[in-house]
Amino acid sequence: MKLFQQLLVAPAALGLIAPLAANAAELNITDVSDYASSASEVQSFSDVYPTDWAFKALTSLAERHGCAVANPTGTITRYEAAALLNECLGNVSEVNEEERRLINEFGPELAVIKGRVDGLEARVGEFEAGQFSKTTKLSGKAAFIVGSAFNEADGPATESTTFEYMYQLNMNTSFNGDDLLYTRIKTGNVGDHFADKAAGMYLSATNTNSDALKVDKIWYQFPVNDEIKVWVGPKIENYYMTSSSPSIYKPVLKQFALGGNGPVYGSSTKPGFGAAWTESTEDPGDGRWEFSAAYTAANGTSSTDNQGMFGDDAKSALLIKSGYGTPRWQVSLAASVKDTGWEDSYFSTAVGKDRHADSSSTNIGLRAYWKPEDAGWVPAVQFGYDQANIDDNPVTNDDSYADEAAGWMLGFGWKDVIMDGNSAGLAFGQRVHATSMSANSERWDGAHDTFSWEAYYTFQVSDNVSVTPALFANQSPNTGHLDDNNGVVVITSFSF
Numbered sequence: 001m002k003l004f005q006q007l008l009v010a011p012a013a014l015g016l017i018a019p020l021a022a023n024a025a026e027l028n029i030t031d032v033s034d035y036a037s038s039a040s041e042v043q044s045f046s047d048v049y050p051t052d053w054a055f056k057a058l059t060s061l062a063e064r065h066g067c068a069v070a071n072p073t074g075t076i077t078r079y080e081a082a083a084l085l086n087e088c089l090g091n092v093s094e095v096n097e098e099e100r101r102l103i104n105e106f107g108p109e110l111a112v113i114k115g116r117v118d119g120l121e122a123r124v125g126e127f128e129a130g131q132f133s134k135t136t137k138l139s140g141k142a143a144f145i146v147g148s149a150f151n152e153a154d155g156p157a158t159e160s161t162t163f164e165y166m167y168q169l170n171m172n173t174s175f176n177g178d179d180l181l182y183t184r185i186k187t188g189n190v191g192d193h194f195a196d197k198a199a200g201m202y203l204s205a206t207n208t209n210s211d212a213l214k215v216d217k218i219w220y221q222f223p224v225n226d227e228i229k230v231w232v233g234p235k236i237e238n239y240y241m242t243s244s245s246p247s248i249y250k251p252v253l254k255q256f257a258l259g260g261n262g263p264v265y266g267s268s269t270k271p272g273f274g275a276a277w278t279e280s281t282e283d284p285g286d287g288r289w290e291f292s293a294a295y296t297a298a299n300g301t302s303s304t305d306n307q308g309m310f311g312d313d314a315k316s317a318l319l320i321k322s323g324y325g326t327p328r329w330q331v332s333l334a335a336s337v338k339d340t341g342w343e344d345s346y347f348s349t350a351v352g353k354d355r356h357a358d359s360s361s362t363n364i365g366l367r368a369y370w371k372p373e374d375a376g377w378v379p380a381v382q383f384g385y386d387q388a389n390i391d392d393n394p395v396t397n398d399d400s401y402a403d404e405a406a407g408w409m410l411g412f413g414w415k416d417v418i419m420d421g422n423s424a425g426l427a428f429g430q431r432v433h434a435t436s437m438s439a440n441s442e443r444w445d446g447a448h449d450t451f452s453w454e455a456y457y458t459f460q461v462s463d464n465v466s467v468t469p470a471l472f473a474n475q476s477p478n479t480g481h482l483d484d485n486n487g488v489v490v491i492t493s494f495s496f
Contacts, residue, residue, distance in 0.1 A: 048081045050074065054105055055081075057098050061088050082109035136173040140496055142166065143205040147489030149193040164190045166207040168216075182233075184217035199485050200431050200452055200474040202254040205493075217269060227280055232273040236296070238319040238336070239265045241274030243290035246321070246332055246367040249382035249411035250423075252454050252470045252489070255431055259384025260409040262432040264336050264365030267317065271300030271309060274319075287326050294319045315339055329370040336363045363388045375415035382411040386432055407432035407450070421460035428453035431474065451475050466493045 048055050058072060058081055067088040072080070085102055089095060095103065103110070143166040150159040166188035173181040188207025195206045219233020219240070231241040239246065239258055247259035258265040274294030281288045298315035299307035306313040316339050323332030339360045364387045371380035388405040409429030417424050431450040452474030459467045473486045 048072075048076050048078060054102065057102055058084055058088075061085070061099060061102065065089070078106060078109050079113070082106040082113060086110065086113065133173070135175060136171050138169065138171055140167070140169040142168070142494045144492040145190060145194065145203065145205060145489060146492075147194065147487060149201055149485065149487040151199075151485045162191065162193065164188065164194070166190065166205050168207075179220070179222040181220050182217065183215065185213055186216035187211060187213045194487070194489070197254075200253065200255050200450075201485055201487060203489065203491075204251050204254050204257060205491055206254070224275075228275060228277050230273075230275045231294070234271045234301070235269045236272050237267045237269055238272065238274070238294040238296055238317060239267065241272070241276065241294035241319075242292040242321050243276040243278040244323070244330065246323075246334065246365075247382050247384065247411075248369045248371060248380055249413055249427060250425060251411070251427060252425070252456050252468070252491070253427075253452070253472055253474075255452060255474075256409055256411060256427040256429075256454060259365075259367040259369070259382055259411075260386055260407055260429065260432075262365065262384075262386035262407045263338070263361055263363035263388040263405070264319070264334050264386050267296065267319075268298065270296040270298050270317075272296030285326055285328075287324060290321075290323050290332075292319075292321045323367075328373065329368075331368045332366075334365045334367070336365075337361075338363065359390055361388050361390045371413075375417075377414065377417060379412040379414045382409070382413070382427075384409045384429075388432065404434070404436035405432050406430075406435050419459075423458045423460070424456065425458075426453075426455045464495045467491075468493065 048058075050056075055072065055076075061067075062072075062084065065088045067084075072084065076084075085106055089099060089103075145164045145166065146161065148159060148161045167186070169185040171181075171183040171185075173183070175181070186207050187209045189211050190203070190206040190208055194201055194203045195208050196202065215235065217233075217235050217237075217240075219231055219236040221229060221231045223229050229243075245258070246265060247257065249256060249259070251257045255261050272295055274292060276290065276292035278290045279288040296317050296319075297309045298317075299311070299313060300309045302308060304313075305311070308314060310316075317336060318338075319334060319336045321332055321334040323330055325331060337360070366385045367383070369380065369382045372378040385408045386406060390403050390405065407430050409427055411425065411427035414424040416422065429452060431452055433450040452472070454470060454472035456468050456470035461467060468491045470489050470491070471487070472489075473484070475484055
């Protein structure tokens, strides 16, 4: 090993303990001393002035060895001088008398740098040996769900207290720094009482995979330029393929997600693709326009005739969204055309779940949100409204089914309320419900009585652990499903 390498580490490795960058004049003793075990390791902290012999020797050294990129231009600290010395002599096998004098002069500083970087290199080596991929970032979360759901009729809801869980892993892989391959693996064992979509009891934290790990989402996204982004994937939902989320409200019940998880944005995971355009602005706080289009097909994985991605029986859905706003507020209008029936949404009861197989719909959704500049007692506000026109809904049992439906929600969210780090939420509205029936029947009775609400408070125990007690209640349409559902739940979330 070369003489100087025995004393110092390579300049490239030194860059890992930034701010020891190439330009020594930009270094400062405070930054470097963060990596020293203690200030007492080096007794002298005097600066090196242009009039000192060491300054002149370092300047000559930089020019002589072609490392003028680090040539000092003014007063520098002793650590900066040691960094420059390492830069210039790191690959030198022999040193002259003046260079040896510099090494002796800045020996204590060089020793501190070498010791700290050696330790850093060892830790980096351990990390690289244990990580599964240099291009993938792994994160995840888990939820412990303790609660009880009950109602006035027989059904999935129960007055028993249950203890269940959800576990999720997110893998974000980038191949060039701008693209993203997203994969989500998820499992859980939540029962029907907190997973009844028709009754409006479906929790956002719910997963019903019966303890089996499954790939829940997987897609690839990449930018075409600064304004256009493209998505494509075998497991994706339409609302992921938009320039921005239509909602800022964080729900406990899934029906309050996305500003109302209704006919426009309510979607199951399917094969699909989409693109979004976002207007560029000089100031990030300025208002800007956005436009997106997404296509999914429920039968996109089927090779059966007339199915696949583009067959007559593809059960396709096309979503188009446009919006305008700033980081603090936004108004958006979305439209969707679906041939998927109602099986992928959270309002099948309101429109006749037993006759959805071949139905199609044209849907419009309005979303608007606003959030205050500072956190506190003034809440962020979220509004959502959905309107659906249902076509070709086949009749199987009687001459009655919904041909129009609508729903709305209003949500409020607080951050840093009562205690810093804690948050709260309150939402209410009507789940999507029938507003027009094809004929008079008992199915209409109560079909529009779908008022729902939820309230919660989140205690942020630490950066990665939170506890959220919540209350919620809703009315289900009187069409053979539960009435007046109520629930109480405590969700403990762990993120990592």
